[in-house]
Amino acid sequence: MVFSWMRKKAADQEKLKKGEELVIPNQFVCPISLDLMKDPVSLSSGITYDRESIESWLDGGNFTCPVTNQVLRSFDQIPNHSLRKMIQDWGVANRSYGVERIPTPRVPVSGIQVSELLFILEDSVRSLNGRRCLELVQKVKKWGSESERDRLCVVANGAITVFSAAFDAFARDNSFETNANLLEEILSSMSWMFPLSQLHSLDHHTEAARARLGSQDSLRCLVWLLKCGDLSAKKDSLIALKELVSSDQKHAEALAAIEEASEFTSPSSSTSKAIRSELVKMGLVSLLLELTVDSERSTSETALGVFDMLCDCEEGKEEAYRNALTFPVLVKKILRVSELATQFSVSAIWKLGRHENEREKVNIFLAEALQVGIFQKLVLLLQLGCGSVTKEKATELLKTMNPCRPELECVDSVDFKNLKRSF
Template sequence: MVKDDLHTTVPTYFRCPISLEVMEFPVSLCTGVTYDRGSIQRWLDAGNNTCPATMQQLHTKELVPNHTLRRLIKIWSESVPTRPVKSAPSPQSLSRDQAEQIILQLEIDLKMIHSTPFPPFYTIGHNLSVLISFVNEGCDNRKVVTDAGGRLLPLLVSLIGKKQSLSDLCLLEKIVLFCNVIFKNRVKTDSELGIDNAKFPGIEMGMYDYKTIILTCLKQGRFELRIAAVEFLELMVKHLGSQMQQSSLIPEDDEMYFELLRLIVSSNRNSNALEASLNLLSRMVVFKKNRSKMVRVGGVKALTKALSEPELSPPLTEKVLKLLEIASSCREGRDEICGNELCVQAILKKVLKVSDAATELAVTLLWSLCCFSGDKRVAALVAESSGVAKILLLMQSNFSPNVRHMCGDLLKMLRFNSKGSCLSCYDTKTCHIMPF
C-alpha cells in the first residue's frame, strides 16, 4: 500500500491516471499505461492521439483489458470493509497547511511541464479540482487560494496560450475554471480591501494566441467548458486589456461570433451561458468594424430568441437590448431588425414590462428604427400593436426628458404614417392623454 499526500490507503496503481478514481475496467494502451475504460475512451473519442500520462503518440488505439489488475482491484475492494481505510479529505476538511502544500505542488508541476518528457498532467488536474472546491467553501479558503493567484495565474494562462501543450479537454476545463476562480475572487478580495483594480503581474499577453484554444473549447467542449472558456476570455479582456489592445485579445473572425451566438441559441435558459456570451459580445462590438460581423453570422436572430424567453432576467434583458441597439447603429443591423417582425415585437413587449433601463433601451431602439431610419415596416408594427398606448403613457411618465422627447417623435412618425387610421384620432385606452 502507498500512502500519498492526501492520506489515502488506496494503492496508486489502482487509480485511473485521468479520473484518479479506482478503476472498474482497467485497459492498457500501447504505451503500457493503464486507464479506466470509460475515461480513456472519452479521451480518444475527443480526437486525441496521445497517451494522457506520457503524451506519447499512439501508433494504435487498441485497448487491451488488464485482467490481472482487475482481479487485484476486486480482491482489494472486497477486503476494504474489513479494515479501516482513510479516504482523501473533502475540500471542507482541508487545513490551510494542506491547501498550501497542494498549491506549492501545483506550482512545481506547472513549472516543470516544458522541461520533462512526461508532464504530470493528471496530478495537475486533480489538484486543480481540489482547489476549485476548496475555494468555494468560504472566505478564509478563498483568501488562501487567491493569495497564491499571483504566482499560479501567469503559469496557467501561459499554458492555455501555448495551445500545443494541451489536448485533453478535461484538463483544459479544470485549468480554465481555476483561472476564472482566481480572476473573480482576486477582484472580490481586492474590492473588500478597498483596492480599485486587481493586479495580475507576470502575464505577458502579447506572446500568446488564444484563438485556436478558445475555438476548440467552443466547438468540442461540453457545455460547462464552453461557458468557462467564454468567461475566461471576457475576464482576460476586462482585467488585462489595459496591458495591450483589447482587440488583440479577442478572435474577431466570423467563426468566433458564430460560436458565441450558437452558445446563446443552445443555452436553454441557462443564465450563466447567456451572461457570459452577452458580456463578451458587448466587449467585441465596442469596435465598429465588428458590428456587421455579428449581424452577418445571425446576431439579430440569436438575440431575438434570447429576448423572447419569458423568464429572461432584467439584467440579461438589458444586455440583449443594448446589443440590439449597437447592432442597429450599422446599416446591416438596421436592415436585419426591421425585416424581423419577431424582433420588433419582442422589443416592444419590453417597454414598461421589465425595468426603467430596459424601457429606455427599447424606446431608443424603436426611435432609431422609426425616426432615424424612417423604416415604415417598424412603424406599422408598432401602430398595429399596443405601441401607441405605451408611448402615450411614457410621455406622461417620470422618465427622462430624452425618453419623452423620443416618444413624441415616435408618435408624430406613427400619426404621419397612419393616414386616417385609428391613430389619427388616438382611439386607444389612453385617449385622455394628449400627446401634443
C-alpha cells in the first residue's frame, strides 16, 4: 500500500508538470459536499463524511445515511483518523501546487464537559472566587469561538443562566472597577447567546437569565460599562440592555430608575425612545456597522438587531444616512449570514426607506441601495422563502424601488445566478 501510494504521488506530480489538473482522490471527497474532507467521520452505516456536512444533514431532520439510505442505528460520528492523516499527507505532498494542508481538527466539546465546567463555575461564583471564575469563563468563551457546534452545545446546557448569575453576583458590591475585567469577559461571552428568544426549548433558562440581568445591581453595572468601558464593552452592554428592554417594559422602567442612567431618560419622552437617542449620540451606529463588516455569525446577528432597533428613532436614521457603510453592509448581509441577520437587515432598510419627512435623503438612500444590488437580493429572498413580516417589507421595498431601476441599478443580475441560501 505504501509503494502504491508513493507511485500515485509521483504520477500526480508528473501530470501537474505536464499541465494537467490535479484530481482529488475519490476516497478523500465527501459524498455530500463533493469537497476535500477536513474532518472525516464515519457513521454506523460504515460510510465516511466530512463532519460539517453530515452534521448539517442530521440537523435537517434526516435519519438515514445519505449514500446507502439506511436508517441509522445511532448518530455517533466516529473520527476516521487514518483517512484524515492520509488527506493531510496528500495536502503536504501537493502544497507546491496550491493545495493547503488540512489542519488537525479540534475534538468537539461534549455536553458532559460543558455541564461539569458550569457546575464548577457555579461553585466559584458562590465563593466569589473571581480569579477562578475568570479562567472558567474564558474557557467557555474559547469553546464558543471554535465552532458553531460547540457554541450550540454551550447554549443548550444552560450556560446563559450560570453566566447571568455570575454577572449579578460580581456586580452586587458596586465596585465595578475592581471586577471590570471579569464582568467584561462574562458579558462578552453572553453576547453570542442573545437573543434569548431563540432558546425556545430553554424557557426556564431565559427567564432566570433575564431576572439576573434585570436586577438593580446588574443594570447599574451595565450602565457603568456603557459609559466607562471600551468599545467592545459598550457594544456588549448595549446588546444586553436591548435584550432586557425589548423583552419586558419593567426592565426599561427599572433602568430609568437608576440615577446613573438619568442621561438615558427624560420626562418628555418614553424611556425606550430616549435610550435609543442617547445611544446614537454615543456613536454606536458607526460602531455597529464596523463590527458587522467581517464579524462572525452571532456578532453579526446581535449587531444588526441593535442597529435595526436604533433605526426606530429619527437620530438613528440620520446617523445611518450619513454613514457610507450603511447600505453596502446591510445589503451584503442579506442571505449571507443567517435567517435572523437577513430579517434584521431587511427591517433596517425598510425603516430607512420610510422617512417621509426626508424624501431627498430617502431617494439618495434608494439610489445607493440599488447600486449595490438590493433589488436582486430581495427578489432572491422572496424566491427562497422568508418569514411573513420580512416578506411584506421586502415586497414593499421592491415596489418602491422598481420605477428607479433603469436609471440607477449598476449590478448585473448575472452576478447572483449561482447564489444559494447559506443557512
